[in-house]
Amino acid sequence: MTDIPQTGPLPDGQTGPRPGSLLVTDDRTKRRNRAEARFKAYGIAALAIGMAFLAALLWAILSNGLTAFTQTYVQLDVPLLEEKLDKDGDRDPAKLAKVSTFGYAPLIEQALVEQVEATGVETELAPKALSKVLSGSAAAQLRDRVLANPELIGQTVSVELLASSRVDGYLKGRVSRASLARDKNLDAEHLDLIDAWREAGIVEKRFNWSFITGADASDSRPEQAGIGVAMLGSLFMMLVVLVLSLPIGVAASIYLEEFAPKNRFTDLIEVNISNLAAVPSIVFGILGLAVFIQFMHLPQSAPLVGGLVLTLMTLPTIIISTRASLKAVPPSIRDAALGVGASKMQAVMHHVLPLAMPGILTGTILGLAQALGETAPLLLIGMVGYIATNYPEGVAEGFLSPNSAMPAQIYEWAKRADPAFYERAWGGIIVLLVFLLAMNLIAVLLRRRFERRW
Amino acid sequence: MTPSWIALIVLAIAAAGFVLARSRALRAAAREGRRLHSLPGYYGWTAALYAALPALLLLAIWLVAQPAVTRMMVWPVLEAEASANAVPSLMMADVQRLAAGLDAAVETGRLSREAARDLPAGEMRAAMAAQGVALGSEVTSATRDAALRWRRLAGVGHLARTIAVIGLALAGAAWGVSRAAPDFRARNAVERAMRGTLISAALIAILTTVGIVLALIFNTIEFFRLYPASEFFFGTTWSPSFGGGSELGILPLLWGTLYISLIALLVAVPIGLFAAIYLAEYAHRNVRSWAKPMLEMLAGIPTIVYGLFALLTVGPLLVEAFGRGGYLGLGWMQGGTAVMTAGLVMGIMLVPFVSSLSDDIINAVPQSLRDGSLGLGATRSETIRQVVLPAALPGIVGAILLAASRAIGETMIVVLGAGAAARLSMNPFDAMTTVTAKIVSQLTGDADFSSPEALVAFALGMTLFVITLALNVVALWIVRRYREQYE
Known part of the structure; x- marks a missing residue:
């Protein structure tokens, strides 16, 4: 175990450095x-892992x-025939509203047939089967547009209709001809048509605003589903969490850090x-579930209840971080305030709390991100x-009427059978992560900008 | 008057009290030619607090209590029918909806006050439909009577609420104003009130725990009344059926939970620990400054993301390797959801948890211990293995226990990644399920808490709570004890 070179003459016939010399590493050292x-x-x-x-x-x-x-849209020139949509010709909104989407479907079919002829594609598909390339919501989309602007009736308008989720999947590489073999929703012939239309610029992929702003759709219409309403639900929940957990958390921390005597009771609170x-x-x-819904009978699925539950969940996090930032304010600040005659409460409220505020806000933002x-x-x-298909009307409605939230919406999509919803779920995760990243960035910037070293 | 209007009026009274009390104190001081005990604002605040705090507290209590009391007083009307008919909570919901519909009809002028009172039961449904209130079934006469009684009681209650709350606010304000005299110690009074508010905020933490424990205990007792506790704790089959005759043994669920947690820890502990050792002992400051936040990013990612990752990415990959006709040709795995899938992904989730806790603990070992060991000629790894780790061991054990408690309580990854079949099997490639996953599946979409199949979720929650609480308490105790050792 020693690195001291051995002294004395070398054994006979041996050259080079002595055994145990510092110049050679022996086996043990190598090991x-x-x-x-x-x-x-x-x-x-x-x-690395x-x-x-x-x-x-x-x-x-x-x-x-x-x-x-991105989402696939089909550009169509739809003739809005007056005899179909407005028999009396007086553009009375009440009568127009009576024409259901079934009144619009034939118009779209006709437009599809004309488009097939115009682009010179040969297809054996019947007009009815042709409409499978469009989303089930296409007729409703057209109807909404007409109801919003009755002047269009009688003209031929150029509209962009949502393609069905299979067509969308084909353009994105999710659906192939082979995978359509067992699919009742679309045939390979449709794909020939889509290929031709794509070259003609009729079928196009473009940025999908309605995914970010839109509402959830039913099981059969993945192409229409969006995360906008769930985003709003999350926003309302976060408002509840912010409004409740920040004051309660700060008040609790101030008590525990500044006022609480050291006794059993405060120990209990700390533990x-x-x-x-x-x-x-x-x-x-x-x-x-047990307290707010079973006992207090607050409405199920409401962002208010979600916010309350998440408030209780994030309170400990906020209290812990707030106490850390209160602790970081040096005692000399308190002593100085007390020395010029402030009461304990004034010293805390006028001096310690404002100095701790950046740290408290950072902790709160991180707590909100977790929630x-x-x-x-x-x-x-x-x-x-709960399928969040409608935007809440007004603020009270936003807190009390059933809604979803971003992570709940993602879970909902992940559970559905159609793989087209998986894409939505991953997309929803990107939206969620963007929010989380933004909140964390704000927290980091806040800390960098306002953090004081005492 | 709606609660928000009442609250606004109370705040207005408080504001008026503030102005009055402040000016009264100032006037009194000027008249008597002496100085006030406190700053003038404090006299104002006393009156404002006396006015607002008790009144708003009363309003809050009233809001919670009134529906419950009304429900209790309306119930006798329905009772006769309830024995023959179905779920009481649904009947009550009908009554409430009908009462709300009648209120709305009177408000919009569709029905006169008298008409709403005298409308026969048979016509109510149609009248409500015209109002846009959909009722589940025809209105029976008992329901009608109950709804009318509800309206009457609610009307009385609302009136009483308005009078009581506003009266209390006025009385408080008057009391506060009357006390505004130079020798009244207003600041002390305000600070006492503030201190009370701070204490009650701190009490919410205790209330939450009490709420959790009560919610779990009451429903668990209810469950054990319907289902024998011994079969719950020692039963080896889990097959709930809402038609009755369910077997609700917790053992398969516990086994799944522990198995998944074990795999998760087998992934997370070595990786997390070695990463922490490297970051704390070897890494250059620059490497540490970017590698640590990167690793902790994994902790900031919501668990739903991990769940989706397990379901859609890791599961299919594992099937390709271990499934029938996979690369390895083993055929061990039937589907993407399995113990292995959930365990691996949960392990990834726990890596930053283990590493940042261990990192703190390793950094807390005093430098003098390392210097001593290095000075005796030990290499760095020998120092770490023989000096630093033994010194940090209790803390690391605590960290691992905390990670285990996280793994046992984790929900989204197992709901999406572990499968739904409850079974006792040794094969890690089988689908199994956990306590948390079953709590979710027994309680979602169900508002009726009377069947053992729904109530079992509370017993499962209780078990989960007790296990994680025990782990946390032990872990926190170990960590705290160890921290004090070197401080």
């Missing part, structure tokens, strides 16, 4: 050095989700808070299974 290198390599490998996980996750999200932001921070989120969902991505408690208070 130890190898172990050292190995150990370091384990560390690097672990870190962690990074690889992150990369794989991000790659999966982006490669699967980005396509949700409670650290335990609540580690309670599984689903337990908060059970609490919300925004939380799903499990929302499942229990009924925010899943």
